[in-house]
Amino acid sequence: MIHTIRVILACCALALCGPSAAAGKAANPAQYVTESMTVSGAVEHALTLRVADLRQFPPQQLGEVPLVCQTGAKVGQLENFKGVLLRDILEKAVVVSHDHNDVKKMLIIATASDGYKVVFSWSEIFNSPVGDGVLVFFEKDGQPLADDEGRIAMVSSKDLRTGPRHVKWLQGIEVRKIVE
Ligand SMILES: Nc1nc2c(c(=O)[nH]1)N[C@H]1C(S)=C(S)[C@@H](COP(=O)(O)O)O[C@H]1N2
Numbered sequence: 001m002i003h004t005i006r007v008i009l010a011c012c013a014l015a016l017c018g019p020s021a022a023a024g025k026a027a028n029p030a031q032y033v034t035e036s037m038t039v040s041g042a043v044e045h046a047l048t049l050r051v052a053d054l055r056q057f058p059p060q061q062l063g064e065v066p067l068v069c070q071t072g073a074k075v076g077q078l079e080n081f082k083g084v085l086l087r088d089i090l091e092k093a094v095v096v097s098h099d100h101n102d103v104k105k106m107l108i109i110a111t112a113s114d115g116y117k118v119v120f121s122w123s124e125i126f127n128s129p130v131g132d133g134v135l136v137f138f139e140k141d142g143q144p145l146a147d148d149e150g151r152i153a154m155v156s157s158k159d160l161r162t163g164p165r166h167v168k169w170l171q172g173i174e175v176r177k178i179v180e
Pocket residue numbers: 068069070075076112113114116163164165166167168169
């Protein structure tokens with residue numbers, strides 16, 4: 001009985017996270033492509049930004065960023081891409097802060113259209129060198145991003161392993177204060 005349950009659970013895990021799910025995304029990435037991203041949650045100005053809107057922020061250009069999975073495997077490389085700092089976007093949205101210590105409790109959650117999510121903290125973005133390397137990007141070699149990344153993606157280029165916070169098909173950024 002327990003063995004049967006284990007087998008069922010293992011199959012579910014494989015279906016959700018295993019090669020078949022990854023292969024599905026690789027085979028049909030067009031369904032995940034995002035044309036705009038939102039900024040929501042604990043901000044004074046909620047934003048919806050299309051690529052044309054992102055171009056209004058100060059441009060950032062990066063050369064080569066190796067993409068390394070959390071396992072340590074090299075999975076690719078980002079080259080010659082253009083974007084803007086997540087910090088500049090959040091400055092426009094204005095993180096809500098009533099108390100001197102509010103910002104220290106803020107999470108910044110990036111969500112992709114396939115349900116992938118990664119978190120940053122306010123301190124990482126606004127008060128550490130990591131923030132200098134967190135880019136929302138939309139152009140590679142002067143061209144819009146291909147379907148395998150969406151039109152809008154994100155990377156935290158100063159991470160030790162850059163794969164996990166390379167968010168393909170970026171859909172939104174939510175600012176949320178932790179519950180005390
Ligand atoms: N939207 C989205 N972005 C994602 C992922 C994902 O599942 N969905 N996986 C991440 C991880 S853990 C890695 S290592 C790289 C893998 O990129 P690849 O699927 O092109 O090899 O993408 C990252 N970005």
